[in-house]
Amino acid sequence: MDIHISRVHFPVTTLGPGKRIGIWLQGCTIHCKGCISMDTWQFNINKVPLNDLKQVLEVWLPQCDGITISGGEPFDQENALFELLEFLNSYKTNILVYSGFSFETLKEKELVQNGFIDVLISEPYNHTETQTKRLLGSDNQQVHFLTPLGKREFATYLEQPLEKELDIHITEETVWLAGIPINGMKEITQAGKDNNVDLSHSQAVTKTK
Template structure:
């Protein structure tokens, strides 16, 4: 089976407790205004064998503290997501999944009911909302503890205040960031401008 992947990275320290594997799926049908990851919207690119993805993950799984899956929209690839989760659950690591779908849409899905996901964050990002809660881009989003593992390992983490922290991966041409920036890219863009660095990013398309 094939799966469309935007990127995988380890370690990620900004999307859940501990050092985590981050998996970003490629393709999203929701298209939230102000999305910070518009590069993950397009379908039918970055197709890889799910077995190749598993082989990459095998090197990291023994040492990671958990896995965070985002996108794109993971539930737009429900069959590959199911196979991926079946594989990840064999390592007994906590799994957090982000989705832009409402919980009313997701709650009847087998993946939500069968314990494959420990913590689910649902609801579309809303750039007009405030942002006061950890792991959330906007306060309308909701955290669901789907297993006791999720509740035990995330409750204290989520009660901590927001922190201005991002994981950075820097190449000669790009800077890739993982995490939930406070107030989106506004503060980062302004600080960069003050240091004579111009950033181009997906949130720049928002019209005020």
């Protein structure tokens, strides 16, 4: 089976407690206005065999404190997501999954009921909402503790104040950020301009297909 991947990285420290493996899936049908990850909307790119991804993850899994899966929209690749989560659950670490679908849509799905996901963050990003809660891009989004492990690992973490924190990852060609920036990319872009740095980012993308 293949899976469409935007990127994977370890460690990520801004998408849940501890040093986490971050997995961003590629492809999204929801297209929230103001999304900071429009580069992950397009389907049919960055397709890799799921077994190849597992081999990469096997190197990091013994060292990680948890896993965060985002996108893109993970539930747009439900079969591949199921197999990925089945593999990850053999390592007995906590798993957080983001989805832009409503919980009403997701709650009857096997993946939400079978214990593979410890914490689910649901609901589409709403750029008109306030942003006052940790791990949420907008306050309409909902946190669901689906297992006792999820509640134990995340309840206290989520009660902590919202902070301006991002992981910065530098490759030969790009600089990319992991985390939930406050007010999207507005403050970051303005800070760049104030220091004579021109930044382009996925919120500026207009062509998505």
